[in-house]
Amino acid sequence: MPLYALTFVGCFAILLFCGHLFVSGAAGIAEATHIPKILIGTLLVSIGTTLPELAVSVQSAILGHSNLALGNAIGSVVADDSLAFGAAAILAPLPFIVNRKLLKPSALLLLGSAVLLYAFALNGTITRVEGAIFLFILAGYFAWLVTSARSHRKKALQEEQRLKLRIPEAVQSKTRLVVKFSVGLLGVLISSRGIIWAAVGISREFGISEIVIGLTVVAIGTSLPEIATCAIAVRKNEGDIAAGDILGADILNILWIIGMSAVAHPLTAALRTIHFYCLTMVAIVALFLSILLFARRIKKIHGGILFVAYLIFLSISFFAFIR
Numbered sequence: 001m002p003l004y005a006l007t008f009v010g011c012f013a014i015l016l017f018c019g020h021l022f023v024s025g026a027a028g029i030a031e032a033t034h035i036p037k038i039l040i041g042t043l044l045v046s047i048g049t050t051l052p053e054l055a056v057s058v059q060s061a062i063l064g065h066s067n068l069a070l071g072n073a074i075g076s077v078v079a080d081d082s083l084a085f086g087a088a089a090i091l092a093p094l095p096f097i098v099n100r101k102l103l104k105p106s107a108l109l110l111l112g113s114a115v116l117l118y119a120f121a122l123n124g125t126i127t128r129v130e131g132a133i134f135l136f137i138l139a140g141y142f143a144w145l146v147t148s149a150r151s152h153r154k155k156a157l158q159e160e161q162r163l164k165l166r167i168p169e170a171v172q173s174k175t176r177l178v179v180k181f182s183v184g185l186l187g188v189l190i191s192s193r194g195i196i197w198a199a200v201g202i203s204r205e206f207g208i209s210e211i212v213i214g215l216t217v218v219a220i221g222t223s224l225p226e227i228a229t230c231a232i233a234v235r236k237n238e239g240d241i242a243a244g245d246i247l248g249a250d251i252l253n254i255l256w257i258i259g260m261s262a263v264a265h266p267l268t269a270a271l272r273t274i275h276f277y278c279l280t281m282v283a284i285v286a287l288f289l290s291i292l293l294f295a296r297r298i299k300k301i302h303g304g305i306l307f308v309a310y311l312i313f314l315s316i317s318f319f320a321f322i323r
Helices: 002-030 037-049 051-062 066-091 100-121 128-163 174-206 210-222 224-235 239-264 271-294 300-322
Strands: none
Touching: 002 174, 037 239, 051 066, 051 174, 051 239, 066 100, 066 224, 066 239, 066 271, 066 300, 100 128, 100 239, 100 271, 128 239, 224 239, 239 271, 271 300
16 A cells, blocks of 8 residues: 555656646747737647646556546546636636637537537447547647637737737747657656556555546546646736636547547446536536636636535545445
């Protein structure tokens, strides 16, 4: 047991450090572009912050631990929307706003993807074909993001030329940024393997279901990059980056991570856990999107509501599936 715990904590420390390197490298590469911050958060930052979930879930599926793979992805969506964004809103020094116009397409895709996941899982299995459908939808979403980014960049460059302005270039060299990116990616992949081993060992020691471990401990741990990114972003009054990161991370958790995991190995789970956790995920996503789309400013009270929703989720999980 002590070995499992030490491995778990140590690998999470490495995962967080390497995740920071990856996000820092991606943000540095994106710094010189003229792209709206919410698109940068959705396209680049979210890819970096969801790498822990991807690595843990895909490797879990390949190793035959589909409950851990599915639980980690669903639990990460719940943790991102309620814990990460909720804590960020509470920690924000002032209420902040987000770009609703650019946010709406991603918000609708997220809600639709969450409902589709529940529909696919109603028979207790997410097949390789269903995983491939998720990846196909994701490819279309990425195409839209790239097209939108290019369109906004073109407009920004035209405006810059019209006003004869010069936007500073990225401070760090491309070589240094690529090194950060590569080292971060490698570290995330290696440390995630240790997390799987420790999580499975802990679940067996306590007789706890792997899907519960994935939905709680592993999901919170692999969501720490999103939690840190959101907290830092709102402290700097960068609400668009925080919202974009969470939206993008959620979409990737469902379409990319569950899609890739299912293609690697069909994901199965008991219908009882599927009904509870998928319905909870849809409800939390709907609550999160309602706040983003209808609140004029994101305030501490909104963060408190999301945070309380996460505590309720953990409490029900404990009494229904762990005790």
